[in-house]
Amino acid sequence: MSTDTAAGLARNSALVSTRELSKQYRPAGWFSRNSFAIDALVDVNFEIPRGSVTALIGESGSGKSTLARCLAMLEEPDQGEIYFDGQKITGATARDMALLRPRVQMVFQDSAGALNPRFSAAEIIAEPLRIQKWETGEKLRERACELMKEVGLSPDWADRRPLEFSGGQRQRLGIARAIALRPAFLILDESLSGLDLSTQAQILNLLLDLQAAHSLTYLVISHDIGLVGEVADFIAVMYQGKIVEHGSAERVLNNPREVYTRQLLNSVRVVETAFRAAHAGAGR
Amino acid sequence: MKYLARRFVHGFLLLIGVSLLCFVFSDLAPGGFFDEMKLNPQVSAETIAGIRAQYGIDQPFPVRYLRWVQSVVRGEWGYSFAYNSPVRNLLGTRARNTLILATVATALAWLISVPLGVWLASRAGKWGDRACLAGTSLLTSVPEIVLVLALLGFAVRTHWLPVGGMSSVGSGTVLREKAVDLLLHLVIPTTVLVLASLPILVRHVRSSVIEALKAPFIQAARAHGISQARLLFHYALPAAAKPLISLFGLSVAGLLSGGLLVEVVTGWPGLGPLLLESSMSKDIYVVVGIVMFSTLFMIFGNLLADLLLFVADPRVRAE
Numbered sequence: 001m002s003t004d005t006a007a008g009l010a011r012n013s014a015l016v017s018t019r020e021l022s023k024q025y026r027p028a029g030w031f032s033r034n035s036f037a038i039d040a041l042v043d044v045n046f047e048i049p050r051g052s053v054t055a056l057i058g059e060s061g062s063g064k065s066t067l068a069r070c071l072a073m074l075e076e077p078d079q080g081e082i083y084f085d086g087q088k089i090t091g092a093t094a095r096d097m098a099l100l101r102p103r104v105q106m107v108f109q110d111s112a113g114a115l116n117p118r119f120s121a122a123e124i125i126a127e128p129l130r131i132q133k134w135e136t137g138e139k140l141r142e143r144a145c146e147l148m149k150e151v152g153l154s155p156d157w158a159d160r161r162p163l164e165f166s167g168g169q170r171q172r173l174g175i176a177r178a179i180a181l182r183p184a185f186l187i188l189d190e191s192l193s194g195l196d197l198s199t200q201a202q203i204l205n206l207l208l209d210l211q212a213a214h215s216l217t218y219l220v221i222s223h224d225i226g227l228v229g230e231v232a233d234f235i236a237v238m239y240q241g242k243i244v245e246h247g248s249a250e251r252v253l254n255n256p257r258e259v260y261t262r263q264l265l266n267s268v269r270v271v272e273t274a275f276r277a278a279h280a281g282a283g284r
Numbered sequence: 285m286k287y288l289a290r291r292f293v294h295g296f297l298l299l300i301g302v303s304l305l306c307f308v309f310s311d312l313a314p315g316g317f318f319d320e321m322k323l324n325p326q327v328s329a330e331t332i333a334g335i336r337a338q339y340g341i342d343q344p345f346p347v348r349y350l351r352w353v354q355s356v357v358r359g360e361w362g363y364s365f366a367y368n369s370p371v372r373n374l375l376g377t378r379a380r381n382t383l384i385l386a387t388v389a390t391a392l393a394w395l396i397s398v399p400l401g402v403w404l405a406s407r408a409g410k411w412g413d414r415a416c417l418a419g420t421s422l423l424t425s426v427p428e429i430v431l432v433l434a435l436l437g438f439a440v441r442t443h444w445l446p447v448g449g450m451s452s453v454g455s456g457t458v459l460r461e462k463a464v465d466l467l468l469h470l471v472i473p474t475t476v477l478v479l480a481s482l483p484i485l486v487r488h489v490r491s492s493v494i495e496a497l498k499a500p501f502i503q504a505a506r507a508h509g510i511s512q513a514r515l516l517f518h519y520a521l522p523a524a525a526k527p528l529i530s531l532f533g534l535s536v537a538g539l540l541s542g543g544l545l546v547e548v549v550t551g552w553p554g555l556g557p558l559l560l561e562s563s564m565s566k567d568i569y570v571v572v573g574i575v576m577f578s579t580l581f582m583i584f585g586n587l588l589a590d591l592l593l594f595v596a597d598p599r600v601r602a603e
Contacts (some may be wrong), residue, residue: 074505101509114500118522128508174504181508 014047014083015217016071016184021080023047023066040066041077041243048185048234049059053211053218055228055249057264058238064221067238070188071219072106073097080144102132102181109190111170115162121148121173122158128180147176151206172206179210186205187219192227204231226268237261291590295583303572303578307349310568316564339351339365352569360574361476362569366562371573374558379577380542381450382547386539388470389477394532397482401489402516408494417490420483432549445471448551473550477543481535488531496523525596529590533589534598537582540574563600 021044024037040063048054058064069075071082073089082089084100092100105128105239108114115124125147126140135143145155152171162170171191178186188207192200208231210216229235235252237245237260245258256262318335321327336342340351352362364434367374396580405411436455439445446452450469496502497520505519540555547556555574562570 007599069503074503074506099510101507103505108500108504108506110500114504116501116505116519116523127505131505131508131510131514177504 003176013049015050016046016048016219017083018044018046018071019081019083020044021067021070021077023070023075023077023079039241041070044080044237044241044243044244046243047204048217048219049213052218052233053220053231054219054234055232056219056236057223057225057228059223059264062238063241064223064238065189066241067220068106068189068219071185072104072187073101074106102128103183104185104187105178105181105183105188106187107171107174107178109193109196111167111174111191112162114174115170115177115221117162120159120161121153121165124162124173125176125180126139128177130194132181134181143180144176147180148173150179150210150236151176152168152219156163167195168203171195171199175203175206175210177248179216181213182214183216185217185219189221190223191220192222193224200218200227207231222266224268225253225264237264291587295587298583299576299579303352304349304574306572306575307345307352310566310571311345311394313566315566317568319566329531339363339510352572361573364562364567364570366567366570371569375555375572375573375577378555378558379481379552380553382540382543383555384466385470385473385477385547385554386543389474389543390481390539392474392533393478393481394535396478397485397489398528402493402521403498404490405493406512406516407518408490413490416486420486424483424501428476428480428523428546429549430474431479432546435472435475436550439472447472450553469552473546473552476546476550480546481536481542485531485535489528492524492527493520496520499523522596526593529592529596530589532592533585535585535589536584537601539585540581541578 021041022039023041023073025040026037026170034169042063044063046067056064056067056273066075072076077090080090084104087096087100089097089100116127119127122141122144125144126135129140129143140160144156146209148155153169153172162173166171174191189276195203204227208219220228220232225235229249229261232249234247235245235249237252237258240259244263245252245256245273252261252265256265291333302343318332321332322329327358331480333342340348354364355370360372361375362371363369364371364374404416407413436447439447446465446469451465452469488542493516502519502523505515510519543552543554544556544559546552547554548560551557555577559571559574562574
């Protein structure tokens with residue numbers, strides 16, 4: 001009984017929470033129906049406090065992206081529940097889902113692929129507003145230009161197509177599109193990987209500015225614990241579909257309880273020391 | 285513009301190449317149009333030689349080819365021994381009839397397969413999709429000829445549809461009556477041609493839309509709460525258009541030659557029966573003329589596809 005009320009309380013203070021979330025992928029085909037399945041998520045219990053930056057760390061195939069896609073309502077979990085702002089997402093009607101969608105937005109990893117190559121920058125940013133019928137006609141473009149300014153892009157580039165932008169600029173476009181609907185919750189699925197270090201830092205700063213301006217809650221998904229450790233309030237570590245460690249960033253970084261987390265941290269340190277050694281060698 | 289000019293030059297060279305090959309092959313084939321006369325004891329060897337000289341087929345290869353080129357320039361496209369008239373007069377109405385049939389069939393096939401393929405792609409793996417895929421496999425494995433015979437048999441038994449030809453005897457002179465008569469005659473050959481090309485088109489549309497649906501920007505649009513119809517027809521279909529446009533070019537290219545067999549079996553007075561008849565009797569200039577005509581369409585179809593690709597893809601346009 002006491003655990004139930006505790007869970008209930010947690011659900012209210014957290015913006016997003018999941019309960020016993022499970023998802024399996026089965027290879028499609030006529031005959032392989034029940035042969036084997038991949039467990040992408042196994043009984044995931046997870047909470048993201050309002051206004052926080054939570055980092056989700058894990059190696060490729062650990063289920064990070066599946067969790068993100070479930071939270072973004074792009075995929076249905078097989079079992080378990082997801083709550084957003086106290087409202088149950090899983091099993092919600094299509095109409096409720098449509099109302100919730102603007103509040104949860106996602107910035108994707110592959111910035112070139114995530115932007116429709118046929119659309120201009122302004123059209124890409126305005127598309128969510130058009131889809132949700134928030135604005136029409138001239139206002140769409142106006143809003144798009146405002147958003148471009150907000151993410152540090154010149155509105156003069158509104159008519160360019162995605163492939164005419166650099167990687168960092170494209171990621172800014174993706175961010176502008178994601179915040180167009182004034183979401184409360186932003187999922188950044190490996191949004192910084194594939195960019196060079198200084199661009200990563202710039203985008204990270206932009207994200208922090210936007211968080212302050214719009215009181216956003218972030219879920220930052222990454223395989224790079226060194227990068228997101230800097231900005232995260234909380235860190236969750238995923239391994240084989242399970243969340244193996246979850247706590248404040250300080251605690252997880254300095255005092256990891258799990259062997260796997262320690263391995264992850266060590267691998268970063270190994271790379272770092274190797275990098276410093278190489279650097280020192282080059283300096284001499 | 286430069287690009288277009290280059291394409292035209294290419295097309296022209298291709299036409300010359302194809303015509304030369306046609307001539308070489310028909311030259312290599314044994315026998316000729318007037319050989320059967322040799323079996324007739326009442327026709328003397330001198331008479332045959334005279335006729336051959338009259339038509340100029342006793343001349344060496346280069347001379348014959350150049351004469352043919354001259355007649356093409358004059359717009360005659362060679363001379364038919366069997367019909368005793370310039371080939372152009374023969375091809376005109378025949379080609380028109382083939383085009384009527386092929387255009388209707390191709391347009392119908394595309395109009396059906398695009399929405400069907402998109403629909404299947406949107407529910408890939410579900411039972412509707414699987415059933416349709418199984419249907420297309422079945423359809424691919426049935427030869428056209430069987431379909432034609434089945435439909436003809438059906439028409440004969442029920443008397444619902446006219447069997448063979450393009451118009452009924454005494455179908456009237458009023459335009460409306462003639463049109464209805466033509467449409468009824470179109471039903472069987474069109475159905476066969478559509479059914480024959482449908483499986484390939486549907487499968488292509490389906491697989492390229494499925495591929496397009498995997499693009500991250502489709503996922504992004506989903507996260508914005510896009511409607512299924514807009515997602516499929518505004519996002520996925522344009523993204524999938526490239527291979528489909530090439531395929532469309534091919535189907536335009538095959539307009540003249542795709543339905544020849546069906547024309548022969550249903551008695552449609554198009555190029556098909558003419559090609560068969562003239563190849564059997566070695567009426568070579570007719571054969572060459574039809575092949576040239578098909579080549580022209582091939583070139584046109586490819587050019588059309590390139591132009592459409594240019595229009596459809598902003599990335600190509602930007603370059």
